[in-house]
Amino acid sequence: MSANEAKSTRKGRPAETIGEPALPDETEQAQRFEKARSAQARAVLEDYAELIDDLLTSGGEARPTDIARRLGVSHPTAIKSIARLKREGLAASEVNRGVFLTAAGHELAARARARHRVVVDLLVAVGVPRACAELDAEGMEHHVSDIALAAFSRFLKR
Amino acid sequence: MSANEAKSTRKGRPAETIGEPALPDETEQAQRFEKARSAQARAVLEDYAELIDDLLTSGGEARPTDIARRLGVSHPTAIKSIARLKREGLAASEVNRGVFLTAAGHELAARARARHRVVVDLLVAVGVPRACAELDAEGMEHHVSDIALAAFSRFLKR
DNA sequence: ACACTTATGTAGCCTTGGCTACATACTACC
């Protein structure tokens, strides 16, 4: 390929003839997808931390079955994810006892809850019905960056 | 537990003493998480379909290495995901040839692209910097329901 | 004390979507 100016062209395709849509830069696009993937990897941790914190705050324990039921998964699934939280230093528990959050876990939960609320509020503010906003926010929240979150807050303050 | 009115209380916890935050209904919460999980399961298919369609539209082929590079993954990963698209009737290709979309795949791509654009536009409209909007939208889009999307469109038309 | 019920934990399976290493197929070029 020596000093070929463009793209990837095994069969000598014209490449960048003008007039066509023009795709985004390859590297930039790859970074977008990469960011989405890493956000996704954190999503489970965030949801568990937020939920555990909610359960603890609401005057009770955070027990695996409660967690499982609220997440809509089987209890072994919940236990396995809780194990990951522990492994990553976000939660702690002794056998046959409820789950607790470490300082880091509590931090994460607090941020997740605050973000969750802002996302729901923003959706409602732009006209999404409340119930739908609650539904959609559960997945969207994990992809909202700090910058976007700040913008949302500003927008909500008119 | 016979006709116990509430919750789950192995050690006879007071359950719903007033004053505390009051968690959302269990079933409703479970449905939210379930919806987020199923959206996530579709995310890869949507991104691949959208990207393949973009590549085809931009006057070229959709070749596995191009797809892989734009997604920021290795080519075997891309090939494996493309195999899933084929399995689900969204794409087709013969060996050592570029990938094509079936009617269903093209449909999916069109919807994904339209939604993607609206999501970016909405983010920008509420004050998120363009670059950040592009980044965040890549992950958020998959969780935006038709109802929310319609609300976004309405909002964008002032 | 014992039985019953519920909660917890373990084992083992599956799928998805990452990866590397290797083998094969094109295409270009001399």
Place this chain on the structure above:
DNA sequence: GGTAGTATGTAGCCAAGGCTACATAAGTGT
């Protein structure tokens, strides 16, 4: 036509997050 280089495909590994089935622990009630 042979060789180099790129693209494609295959094999096999891993971790995450689902699941069921089973075993154990802990309360509840008679």
